[in-house]
Amino acid sequence: MHTRRFSQVDVFSAEPCRGNPVAVVVDGEGLGDVAMQAFARWTNLSETTFLLPATTPEADYRVRIFTTDGELPFAGHPTLGSAHAWLEAGNAPRAEGRLVQECAAGLVELRQEEGRWAFAGPPLTRYEPVDDATLARAAAALGIDRSAVLDSSWLVNGPVWIGLRLASAEEVLALQASYSQLGDLFVAVVGPYPADDGAAGVDDRPDFEVRAFMGTGTEDPVTGSFNAGAARWLMDTGQAPETYVAAQGTVLGRAGRVHVRAADGEIWVGGDTTTIVSGTVRL
Structure with missing residues (x-):
């Protein structure tokens, strides 16, 4: 030793x-x-x-x-x-x-x-919509109707994340996960705060709320890998500006703030x- x-x-x-x-x-x-x-x-x-x-x-x-x-x-x-x-x-x-x-x-x-x-953010090695069966399983594990999921994508850059987009940060904060139903899936969810909540990317006022539920039976307080993949996805689909702040860990009593910026062809987290x-x- x-x-x-x-x-x-x-x-x-x-x-x-x-x-x-x-x-x-x-x-x-x-x-x-x-x-x-x-x-x-x-x-x-x-x-x-x-x-x-x-x-x-x-x-x-x-x-x-x-x-x-x-x-x-x-x-x-x-x-x-x-x-x-x-x-x-x-x-x-x-x-x-x-x-x-x-x-x-x-x-x-x-x-x-x-x-x-x-x-x-490392390149995404899997970046495609989630199949219907897996998406239905993820939605059920989070206690929401499939119709509440506005978009989904595999976001794999090391950890194997499934990303779900909901209509609001409020909906994200209200989620109640059933880990027995989640099984081995790693599912992270993102939803926007109201547009008048603060200028995008200004100080630490969040533009999005993120929660990440792991197949190990726990919720991750703040997740760099998912936020890197989610930034690429949200920007590619026109859902996020090139600079923004994501909050994570709120329901766990944390105050996570992830600062995201697209520059020089990269997503910087x-x-x-x-x-x-x-x-x-x-x-």
Whole structure:
């Protein structure tokens, strides 16, 4: 065993403990798959990451991302939390205001925007309407009529999300999920706030409300991967401006704010990050 630097970072909220936490082992070199998985299971958080030296000259660092059950090729809030921990540990990016993360999904670019870091959403590997049977199952699991779903799409960029669009944020907030009916589906739902609720993308006033229900039987507080895919979908279908803010975690007592911007051919997903716990672990 070795003593390794460790951080627990709150992601997607300017208010500490109101976002989504990720555990980050800063010195992950030398740990094998079994040890990483065991520690991720022990933290019992949605994701635990391990920072490693990059294996390609294009990247600043490498990250491996584990849930309590297995490894993910990419995930959004662990990307921002890992970048925060890597920088806080005294590392410097090769280019000011820009980072390149290496993960199982490939290279993910990050850049600093208005004091917060944002990642470029990875390409969607599955992006198509949801079949009728799956859509009916998802609607039933959320306790809504199929007719309440205005649009749907597979949004897969690592995690396998199904996106549903409802008519309003109010409808999204009222959902009651039956996880036994949901089964192994990962379903996330988005609905707009009224147009006069605030100018799109101004400060932290939300333009959309998002909720993400996971086949593991829990609701995700704030979800970077889904918001990246949803932004592409909403913009492609004319439902969202090129800059907006999504709220998530409201019903869980969180204050998640996901800042989305389309620029330079990419969807940039950003949020505030705060270290809540720092110290060492023996692994």
